[in-house]
Amino acid sequence: MHSIHTQLRHRQQGSSRGWLIALIAVVVIGALVLWSLKGPGPTDFATGPTVDLAAYQAGNPTGVPPSLAGESAVKRGEYLARAADCLVCHTAHGGAPYAGGVGFALPFGTLYSTNITPDRDSGIGAYSDEEFLAAVRRGVRRDGTRLYPAMPYASYTYMTDADALAIKAYLFSLAPVSAPARANTLGFPYNQRWLMAFWSGLFNANQRFRPNPQQSPEWNRGAYLAEALAHCGECHTPRNLAYALDGRHKFAGAVTGGWHAYNITAAPAAGIGAWSDEDVLAYLQHGHAAGHGTAAGPMGEAVDESFSRLDPADLQALVTYLRSVPAISTPAFAAQLAGPASLSHRDGPSGDALGKQIYEGACASCHGWSGESPVSGFATLTGARAVNDPHATNVVQVVIAGVDRSTPEGILPMPAFGESYSDTEIAAVANYVTARFGSTPSALSAHDVADLRRQSAE
Secondary structure, eight states: OHHHHHHHHHHHHHHHHHHHHHHHHHHHHHHHHHHHHHOOOTTTTSSSOOOOGGGOOSOOOSSOOGGGTTSOHHHHHHHHHHHTTHHHHTBOTTSOTTOBOOEEEETTEEEEOOOOSSOTTTSSTTOOHHHHHHHHHHOBOTTSOBOOTTSOHHHHTTSOHHHHHHHHHHHHTSOOOOOOOOOOOOOTTTTOGGGHHHHHHHHOOOOOOOOOTTSOHHHHHHHIIIIIISOTHHHHSOBOTTSSBOGGGTTSOEEETTEEEOOOSSOTTTSSTTSOHHHHHHHHHHSEETTTEEOOHHHHHHHHHTGGGSOHHHHHHHHHHHHHSOOOOOTTSOSSOOOOOOGGGTTSOOSOHHHHHHHHHHTHHHHOSSSSOSSOGGGOOTTOTGGGOTTOHHHHHHHHHOBOOEETTEEOOBOOOTTTSOHHHHHHHHHHHHHHHSSSOOOOOHHHHHHHHHHHOO
16 A cells, blocks of 8 residues: 555656646747747847936937927927938828828738828827827827837837827827728737737836947937937848848848848948948938849838938037948848840840840830930949849839839839739849849749739838
């Protein structure tokens, strides 16, 4: 009998140890998963501790440039709304400014931006200051429902009260527009907004910008602009499995809305490490840097409606901050960009006869046979990231959507060929362009082009 009791006790102890080991394993695995998803904060890469804004002694890195400091809240808010790029995301093509309706195609459905004019029924006209701050920085609407992180509140959370409320003052100065929200097309469980409370608890720091006294005032101003207002990481940083920004690959590039937002770290080949400060500044000011390419798509809109409207000192601060972001290599990009193509191949054989035929008929007159445009530097293909991207993502999108941007040389439109050419034809010309003018040819299929169309469709 004693032997039986002893065996039972040993079995119970063994079972308890087994459950304890299993519990510890689950806790450890869960902690590792959370650690991998959470990642570092936006400026944690920099040397030195951060402090509360009130304790920072080197001036205020937030707010507006000194030239606007004495202006009304509406005027300051207009500048800050431009810096935060509100117009682009809340203005549909052909629609009223800030009235919403822009579609964001995601892997699990399409979200549409909402009306942020002061209309009381369909816009934000009934929002109090506290309700506006909750929506912008915590992703909580006036009725208590949660916003999806397509609204970059996890970046805007670093914005000060004064700056957020100045933006509100500007938006409330606009004419109200009645524009009810379009219905999102998210399937279950992504259409359950209450789940965003858990997402926000994990991935929204819900804290204001903290400057770093060991960095220069210009760096801190650039950090505030890049992280709290311009939210550069929302496009240029890849996302993790929970669709939050992967801070361990900060600014290493990502595909957003069917466009490739390129690596903007200090990596020499894959990023902007080989660009001069003047190159980066020119790209932000005009959407073009000689030998590096021309902005189109969402980046082109950001240049036209946001960066080009900023004070020169603020653009320089952005450059200073971007130059400090650690290099992260993107292996898909060649270490050496291709130079001008030989004109002798103009009439020679081609790896893609259909692509060459389309290029000759629709592209060569502006882009040239060497890749150096006879029309404008903005149309030069030599050295452009898009044609040196073996995925040819942005080449396809530019062919589909065209380019219609204001430049110092005037309006230089490139027609949209999305309706004129089939997916097969667009794949062919993209493959031809990357083979002729890039370092590594792409190998796109009609299916790939169709998928990029879907991702960028509004």
